[in-house]
Amino acid sequence: MNAVINWTYEKRDPISYTGAMLVCAVVLLLINFAPIPSPPPDINEMAAFLDTPVPPPPKVLPVQKFEPQPVIKQEPLKLPTAKAPSPVDIPEAPKTQEIKPVAQPPVLPQPVIQAPAPVPVQTPVITPPAPKPQTASVDAIYASELKAYLEKIKKYPSSREARLSRPQGTVTLSLLISRSGQLMEVRVLTTSHSNILDSEAVKSIKTASLPAFPKEAFLGEDSHEFTVNMNYTLVE
Numbered sequence: 001m002n003a004v005i006n007w008t009y010e011k012r013d014p015i016s017y018t019g020a021m022l023v024c025a026v027v028l029l030l031i032n033f034a035p036i037p038s039p040p041p042d043i044n045e046m047a048a049f050l051d052t053p054v055p056p057p058p059k060v061l062p063v064q065k066f067e068p069q070p071v072i073k074q075e076p077l078k079l080p081t082a083k084a085p086s087p088v089d090i091p092e093a094p095k096t097q098e099i100k101p102v103a104q105p106p107v108l109p110q111p112v113i114q115a116p117a118p119v120p121v122q123t124p125v126i127t128p129p130a131p132k133p134q135t136a137s138v139d140a141i142y143a144s145e146l147k148a149y150l151e152k153i154k155k156y157p158s159s160r161e162a163r164l165s166r167p168q169g170t171v172t173l174s175l176l177i178s179r180s181g182q183l184m185e186v187r188v189l190t191t192s193h194s195n196i197l198d199s200e201a202v203k204s205i206k207t208a209s210l211p212a213f214p215k216e217a218f219l220g221e222d223s224h225e226f227t228v229n230m231n232y233t234l235v236e
Helices: 002-010 012-033 043-051 135-153 160-165 195-206
Strands: 169-178 183-190 223-232
Touching: 135 195, 135 223, 160 195, 169 195, 183 195, 195 223
Parallel strands: none
Antiparallel strands: 169 183, 169 223
8 A cells, every 4th residue: 555655656657747737638629619609689779670560461352252143146237239320411502593594785995095105214334443553652662661760760870980980871771572471682872971870781781671562562573673872970
């Protein structure tokens, strides 16, 4: 007996540890496998459920019996039969009366009276005046416009020699111009007795843009010759 007590006393520490671990394992198993209690129902939901009235049972309607109605037979409609048209009374044609011709007196021939022949009235024939040829006026208008244009572009020479000698005079030129306004030839017909003025006049003509001929001017001519005077004077 003493040997058993001594053995138990020697083995108490390992047995106590092992027993404690077994007890903990059993407690954990019980906790894991224990059923989860359901939460108590909500008091408000239960009260609302109890307060809702129970719907009454549906009423059962009595079954109505339908009696068959008698079938009414419809008689076919009778259409009125068309009557044959009665013959129309055709009136008799009136009797024609015989008309006897009445004797007329003989017609005497009447004398034919001839009217006097009408005297022809001679109306005076008015001949319109012959139109005046407009070619001459158109030619003159172009020539005057050409001279006015050349007088406008004319300039006194500005060279040093002209300022020293101060020449004056009139240069007469002959210009041959085509219908398109192109200068074909320029010649000095009458000199101004100054080479400076003659050269300046020719230079002004060659550098000018001459106007073209109108359609009605100088008919039948491809070019025309004009004579112009270029007068150079000193203005004090």
